[in-house]
Amino acid sequence: MIIGRTQDVFAFGPFRLAVGERLLTRDGAPVDLGARALDILAALVAHPNEPVGKRELMAEVWPDVTVEEGSLRFHIVALRKALGDGQDGARYITTLPGRGYCFVASVVRSGGAANGAASFTGATFLPARLVRMVGREDSVRALSAQLATARFVTIVGPGGVGKTTVAAAVAHELLEGFAGAALFVDFGLVTDPRLVPVTVASMLGLPIRSEDPVPGLIAHLRGRRFLLVLDSCEHVIDGAAGLAAEIFRTAPEAHILATSREALRVEGEQVHPLAPLGCPPDEPGITAATAGSFPAAQLFLERAAAAGAPLELSDADAVLVAEICRRLDGVALAIELAAGRVQAYGLRQTAALLDQRLPLSWPGQRNAPPRQRTLQATLDWSYGLLSEPERLVLRRLAVFVGPFTIEAALGVVTGGAVDDATVFSAIDSLVAKSMVATRPVGAIMRYRLLDTTRAYALQVEGDEAERAALAVRHAGYHRRWLELLKVEWPTLSNAAERGPQLSAMNNVRAALQWCFGPGGDAGLGIALAAAAAPVFLAMSLLTECERWSDQAIRALDLGTRGGSDEMHLQAARGMALMLMQGGSGAARAALEQAMAIAEARGDVPSQLMVLGPLHMYHLRIGAFDTTLELARRGVVLAGSVEDPAAVALAQFLLGISLNLAGDLGGARTALEAALRHPPGAPSAGLIYLGFEGPNLAGVILAKTLWLQGRPVQAAERAARAVWEAERMDHPVTLSVVLLWAITVYLWIGDLDRAEAAVARFTARAGSHSLGPYLAVGQALAAAVAIRRGDAEAGVAALQPGLAALHEARYEVLTISLEITLAEGLAATGRAAEGLAVADASLRRVEARGNLVYMAELLRVKGRLLAALQRAAEAEACFGQSLDWARRQAASAWELRTATDLASLLAGQGRSAEAAALLRPVFERFTEGAETADLQAAGRLLATLK
Numbered sequence: 001m002i003i004g005r006t007q008d009v010f011a012f013g014p015f016r017l018a019v020g021e022r023l024l025t026r027d028g029a030p031v032d033l034g035a036r037a038l039d040i041l042a043a044l045v046a047h048p049n050e051p052v053g054k055r056e057l058m059a060e061v062w063p064d065v066t067v068e069e070g071s072l073r074f075h076i077v078a079l080r081k082a083l084g085d086g087q088d089g090a091r092y093i094t095t096l097p098g099r100g101y102c103f104v105a106s107v108v109r110s111g112g113a114a115n116g117a118a119s120f121t122g123a124t125f126l127p128a129r130l131v132r133m134v135g136r137e138d139s140v141r142a143l144s145a146q147l148a149t150a151r152f153v154t155i156v157g158p159g160g161v162g163k164t165t166v167a168a169a170v171a172h173e174l175l176e177g178f179a180g181a182a183l184f185v186d187f188g189l190v191t192d193p194r195l196v197p198v199t200v201a202s203m204l205g206l207p208i209r210s211e212d213p214v215p216g217l218i219a220h221l222r223g224r225r226f227l228l229v230l231d232s233c234e235h236v237i238d239g240a241a242g243l244a245a246e247i248f249r250t251a252p253e254a255h256i257l258a259t260s261r262e263a264l265r266v267e268g269e270q271v272h273p274l275a276p277l278g279c280p281p282d283e284p285g286i287t288a289a290t291a292g293s294f295p296a297a298q299l300f301l302e303r304a305a306a307a308g309a310p311l312e313l314s315d316a317d318a319v320l321v322a323e324i325c326r327r328l329d330g331v332a333l334a335i336e337l338a339a340g341r342v343q344a345y346g347l348r349q350t351a352a353l354l355d356q357r358l359p360l361s362w363p364g365q366r367n368a369p370p371r372q373r374t375l376q377a378t379l380d381w382s383y384g385l386l387s388e389p390e391r392l393v394l395r396r397l398a399v400f401v402g403p404f405t406i407e408a409a410l411g412v413v414t415g416g417a418v419d420d421a422t423v424f425s426a427i428d429s430l431v432a433k434s435m436v437a438t439r440p441v442g443a444i445m446r447y448r449l450l451d452t453t454r455a456y457a458l459q460v461e462g463d464e465a466e467r468a469a470l471a472v473r474h475a476g477y478h479r480r481w482l483e484l485l486k487v488e489w490p491t492l493s494n495a496a497e498r499g500p501q502l503s504a505m506n507n508v509r510a511a512l513q514w515c516f517g518p519g520g521d522a523g524l525g526i527a528l529a530a531a532a533a534p535v536f537l538a539m540s541l542l543t544e545c546e547r548w549s550d551q552a553i554r555a556l557d558l559g560t561r562g563g564s565d566e567m568h569l570q571a572a573r574g575m576a577l578m579l580m581q582g583g584s585g586a587a588r589a590a591l592e593q594a595m596a597i598a599e600a601r602g603d604v605p606s607q608l609m610v611l612g613p614l615h616m617y618h619l620r621i622g623a624f625d626t627t628l629e630l631a632r633r634g635v636v637l638a639g640s641v642e643d644p645a646a647v648a649l650a651q652f653l654l655g656i657s658l659n660l661a662g663d664l665g666g667a668r669t670a671l672e673a674a675l676r677h678p679p680g681a682p683s684a685g686l687i688y689l690g691f692e693g694p695n696l697a698g699v700i701l702a703k704t705l706w707l708q709g710r711p712v713q714a715a716e717r718a719a720r721a722v723w724e725a726e727r728m729d730h731p732v733t734l735s736v737v738l739l740w741a742i743t744v745y746l747w748i749g750d751l752d753r754a755e756a757a758v759a760r761f762t763a764r765a766g767s768h769s770l771g772p773y774l775a776v777g778q779a780l781a782a783a784v785a786i787r788r789g790d791a792e793a794g795v796a797a798l799q800p801g802l803a804a805l806h807e808a809r810y811e812v813l814t815i816s817l818e819i820t821l822a823e824g825l826a827a828t829g830r831a832a833e834g835l836a837v838a839d840a841s842l843r844r845v846e847a848r849g850n851l852v853y854m855a856e857l858l859r860v861k862g863r864l865l866a867a868l869q870r871a872a873e874a875e876a877c878f879g880q881s882l883d884w885a886r887r888q889a890a891s892a893w894e895l896r897t898a899t900d901l902a903s904l905l906a907g908q909g910r911s912a913e914a915a916a917l918l919r920p921v922f923e924r925f926t927e928g929a930e931t932a933d934l935q936a937a938g939r940l941l942a943t944l945k
Helices: 034-044 056-062 069-083 137-150 163-174 193-203 215-223 232-251 295-306 317-326 331-338 342-357 376-384 388-397 406-413 421-430 451-459 464-491 493-514 523-536 542-555 564-581 585-601 602-619 624-638 643-660 664-675 684-689 693-707 711-728 731-748 749-766 769-785 791-809 814-827 830-849 851-868 871-888 891-907 911-923 934-942
Strands: 010-012 016-017 025-026 093-096 098-103 152-156 182-186 226-230 255-258 270-273 438-442 442-448
Touching: 010 034, 016 034, 025 493, 034 056, 034 069, 034 098, 034 232, 056 069, 056 098, 069 093, 093 215, 137 152, 137 255, 137 270, 152 163, 152 749, 163 182, 163 226, 163 255, 182 193, 193 215, 193 232, 215 232, 232 255, 295 317, 295 331, 295 342, 317 331, 317 342, 331 342, 388 406, 388 421, 388 442, 388 451, 406 421, 406 442, 406 464, 406 664, 421 438, 442 451, 451 585, 464 493, 464 523, 493 523, 493 542, 523 542, 523 564, 542 564, 542 814, 564 585, 564 602, 585 602, 602 624, 624 643, 643 664, 643 693, 643 851, 664 693, 693 711, 693 731, 693 891, 731 749, 731 769, 769 791, 791 814, 814 851, 830 851, 851 871, 851 891, 871 891, 891 911, 891 934, 911 934
Parallel strands: 152 255, 152 270, 182 226, 226 255
Antiparallel strands: 010 016, 016 025, 093 098, 438 442
16 A cells, blocks of 8 residues: 655645645644654545555554554544544544544545646536535535546435435535536426426526537536536436436536436446435333434434424433334435424324324335325325415415415415415415425525425315316416516526526426416417517527427417417517528518518517517528618617617617628618617517627627728727627627627637637537537638638638538628638639639629628639739729729728739839829728738838838
């Protein structure tokens, strides 16, 4: 055995052991420890959580001396005393009878794996750490060590045994080692195994835009040192097992801790059975002191006291407490429920009720209904202790999936014999009886039925008419909540503020499933889906937006078609389809149907609402003349309503359309007007964009500023737009901003920043399943390669990238990319092919209306003609390019063309003419001397003197 390298330093608890210095410190202060005890400690900490035999220890510490085991025990006692082992719950060294000793505390060794942890940006989502946990310290230590080495551990045990409590404690124990990168996912909210990856992705703030969100999850976790706790997997075990196995296989820095009533049974999993709490034995004459030393009895006494029934445990009472703990098999949840009854019924009656009514059973079958038999007897008994109004309220509260507010309870549970006062009183009692859990979120208290309690309440027989009425109230309440959320959503600036709303969408899903299921109310489902669709869209849950909108549209009948609900459903579905699939016919049909309904109704605000996505659709397919018409129509419509946000949207749409049309002055005016929109001023209609439209005005303004010859201002505005999009934490918005910012960086010549932005853009496209954006990222990466001088590789990658964009009908960037392709072809000696590309692009520009690229295309065509020794045609092309640039006041294009034409003239011996052409254009620039275009022009002018 090796004690440790002399340079090793071990940290555990408040202690630090420097082996080479032979120094042990506690909170920085030296600890007085004998030489032999120090050697023993070094040997043990070098192998944490591993048994070290007595003979091995003695041979290490006394290599040349024969000693008795008593000497070793003597120094172990001294070492434990110096460490404070056993004081205030601290545990360091455990004795393994007949074998040796084991160091059981968590140890950090300098130079160990923890030093290589990848950084993780984001909040820590863990349940609150218990002030005191009874009887699980050894389990937490063992699991912490096991998880650190095995990476994937499942805590297995019966329902209510304390798996969740232990898992949360382990996560808190290891949190520092993961630099706060930890997520706790409670699958008690999920009933469909297919939603397991959706739930994890939503908790991580990742939008879901495909039927399979696993690739996005893997892309997010790969390379990160991360702790993922998957809680209550048994009822979604297939989904949880598949996801855990995939993460373990493909994300080597991720550690997974799962809890389940049975093993997940997948590769890589280490199973840790969690035994019930130790109970006092069934022995005659057991004393209070003996019973009180067992964890199950300690938990019972603590919970009884917390519920208002402190017990001065006598020997007679100890018999009853021991009997209760044994009767409940040491299951923590059952013990807590029983202890909560002592205040009302007393210890003896509680024990009598328990013995009469609560035999426990654990079937352990995967095909058993979720949690139906978990603590069945315990819940029968607990339910039997409730008053009839409490039982009725509990059954009604079970309609909620996950957390709910008191307002939600009042809106759903009240009805018939249950009024507001009954709800308040019953919830107060149910919280006190541990039937309803509480958790404050900000200033609002949220309530939640324990998972086993909810499952039990749902299976209690009741009146079907009452259940149907409850489901109607549940769906109706959440429809009203969604209408309010549509207005509130734009004011929620980050993921932390949106989290509670995202969680509440579980209830919306449940209500939609009921509405469109057997015995549901399809009419109510249509209205609910119409209210939910824009919120799903705003949350970037595109798959769900499309799914429920489509189902509701198919449920429409002659009496409901053409109404407001269909208009909202078609608009949201069209936007979702466009973002997921590109310029599909289905997306266009849905958006046009929504606009037709709005026009037929004479509904101006709704026309503005639909016009944004419709404009975006035509922009993406390259119908730029149509986008300009739509934008001008939007300005007229916005002028007829008093909504500053609608005006800002219309100005943004006009600004981007004018920019592409080559009217840079008009574009700048419109974009600056859009940016004057007051921050945080919401408009419910704007939610349908799927991204924050007016906030994108900044990056289009950056593009406009560069074209007008202001490269420094353009770079600053682009960087600011990216920063603002990051702060908003809205995935689609950031993707669109990055896309246009990359264009600006390429024009400026800041290739390092462009390359970094392309990598980030492409990663987000892969993570969020933004179909066309994957091809955009590939094409932009190729453009960077060409700009860096690797034309061969760039051209080889850009050609298939452009083909994919044409196939997806994503044409907003294709002309700019084709310009780069033509230049790359020329750089590889294929000028004739480049000329063909340029001519085809010119024809499309003339046909579609994105005239902003006309000057640049003519300039590139001129360069290609010059490379083909067609100087006269080249000069004519350069002249046309200059005319277009000057007509559009596009100083950046003019500078590039003037530089190329001057170079051509100089090569013909016309240096004076060349200088006269280039110098006034060059001197007009007042900023950006370090940019590539100005430096190239300056170098040429220097040769013309």
